[in-house]
Amino acid sequence: xxxxxxxxxxxxxxxxxxxxxxxxxxxxxxxxxxxxxxxxxxxxxxxxxxxxxxxxxxxxxxxxxxxxxxxxxxxxxxxxxxxxxxxxxxxxxxxxxxxxxxxxxxxxxxxxxxxxxxxxxxxxxxxxxxxxxxxxxxxxxxxxxxxxxxxxxxxxxxxxxxxxxxxxxxxxxxxxxxxxxxxxxxxxxxxxxxxxxxxxxxxxxxxxxxxxxxxxxxxxxxxxxx
Ligand SMILES: Nc1nc2c(ncn2[C@@H]2O[C@H](COP(=O)(O)OP(=O)(O)OP(=O)(O)O)[C@@H](O)[C@H]2O)c(=O)[nH]1
Ligand SMILES: [Mg+2]
Numbered sequence: 576x577x578x579x580x581x582x583x584x585x586x587x588x589x590x591x592x593x594x595x596x597x598x599x600x601x602x603x604x605x606x607x608x609x610x611x612x613x614x615x616x617x618x619x620x621x622x623x624x625x626x627x628x629x630x631x632x633x634x635x636x637x638x639x640x641x642x643x644x645x646x647x648x649x650x651x652x653x654x655x656x657x658x659x660x661x662x663x664x665x666x667x668x669x670x671x672x673x674x675x676x677x678x679x680x681x682x683x684x685x686x687x688x689x690x691x692x693x694x695x696x697x698x699x700x701x702x703x704x705x706x707x708x709x710x711x712x713x714x715x716x717x718x719x720x721x722x723x724x725x726x727x728x729x730x731x732x733x734x735x736x737x738x739x740x741x742x743x744x745x746x747x748x749x750x751x752x753x754x755x756x757x758x759x760x761x762x763x764x765x766x767x768x769x770x771x772x773x774x775x776x777x778x779x780x781x782x783x784x785x786x787x788x789x790x791x792x793x794x795x796x797x798x799x800x801x
Contacts, residue, residue, distance in 0.1 A: 590775045592792040601791030604798065607671025609647040609706035618701035622667050627797050628675040631743075632699075633715030634725060635681030638745040641667070641781035642715065643678055646791055665702055673798045675708070682725050696763040699729075703736050708798040711739055711773075713790075718744040718755055718778060721762065734770045742766065742776040743790065748783045 591597060613622040631639045640735055644650055647670065654758045666678040671711035679702070703709070712733060718720055722730075742762055747755055755778060766772040777793060 578597060590793070592796050593650075593789060597626045597792040597796065598788050601788060601793070602797040604671055604673060604795040605646055605648065605791045607673070609649055609668050609670045609676070612667040612669050612675070614666050615698075616664045617698065621665070621702060621705060624675070624706050626669060626673060626675045626708065627710045628677060628706060628708045629710055629794055629797055630677035630679055630702075630706075630712045631715060632679040632729060633681065633745070634717070634723060637681065637715045637717050638781055639678055639681065639715055642743070642745060642779060642787075642790075643779040645675055645779075645784060645787050646794075647676075650738070665698065674794065677702075677709075682729065700727070700732070703732070703738055709738060710754050711741060711794075713743045714740050715745050716762070717785055718747045718750040718758055721758060722765065730769060730772065734772070737771055739773060741770050741773040741793075744776060744778040744786075746780060747785055748780040 592601070613620070615621045631643060635637055647668070663679065663680050667680070668676040670676055679699060680695060682692075682699070687695075714726065714729065714733075716726060730740070744755070744758065744762075750758070759776060759778065762776060763774070766774070766776075777786050777790045779790055781787075
C-alpha cells in the first residue's frame with residue numbers, strides 16, 4: 576500500500592466522493608464566489624498559501640482553463656486560448672474563501688523555445704517546493720491521447736516530491752464510451768506503480784459538463800471539515 580492510498584478513505588470500487596452527500600457538498604462549495612487572486616511568473620511573487628490548495632496541470636491545450644471555468648460556472652474566469660501555451664503564469668483563484676484553485680501553465684508545447692521550457696520547469700518546481708498547503712494536483716490528460724513523455728516527466732517529479740496527484744481525463748465529449756473505458760483501464764495500470772498517484776480518476780468534459788459534479792465533490796473533500 577502506498578502513502579497515497581492511505582490518504583484516501585475510498586474503497587477500490589467506489590470513491591468516497593460519488594455519494595449524494597459528497598456531490599451536494601461539491602455543488603454548494605462551487606456555487607460560492609470564485610475570485611482571481613494573483614498571477615505569478617516567478618518564485619518571488621507566489622501568493623502566501625493560507626487555504627488548502629488544488630493545482631491543475633497538464634499539457635498545453637488539454638483544457639485546464641476550460642475545466643476551471645466549468646467547475647466554477649464562470650465562463651471567463653480562467654482564460655481559454657485557441658493558441659496552445661497561452662497561459663504562461665500560475666493563476667491563483669480563491670473559492671468561497673475555502674479552497675485555492677491553481678491554474679498551472681501548460682507544459683510540453685512542441686513549438687516553445689528552449690529557454691521558455693526551462694523557465695516553465697523552474698517555475699513549476701519552485702511552486703511544488705514551496706506549497707505546504709498543496710493538497711492535490713489534478714493532472715489533466717486528454718481522453719483521446721493518454722499520457723505523453725512530458726506528463727510522465729512531471730509525474731516522476733511529483734512522485735519524488737511526494738505531491739499527491741490524480742488523473743483527470745478531459746474532452747470526453749470527443750471520445751466514444753468504449754474508447755474511454757479502454758483509456759481508463761490503461762491509465763489505471765500505468766498509475767499503479769507510481770508512489771504519489773491516487774488510484775481513482777475522473778473523466779470530464781468542460782463542454783457537456785460530464786464528470787464536473789464528481790470533480791467538484793472530490794475537491795470539496797479536500798477542504799477543512801470536508
Ligand atoms: N471538445 C472539447 N473541447 C475542449 C474541452 N475543454 C477545452 N476544450 C478546447 O480546448 C482548447 C484549449 O482549452 P484551454 O482550456 O485553453 O486549455 P489549457 O490547458 O488551459 O491550455 P494552456 O493554457 O495553453 O495550457 C480550447 O479550444 C477549448 O475550447 C472539452 O471538454 N471538450
Ligand atoms: Mg490555460
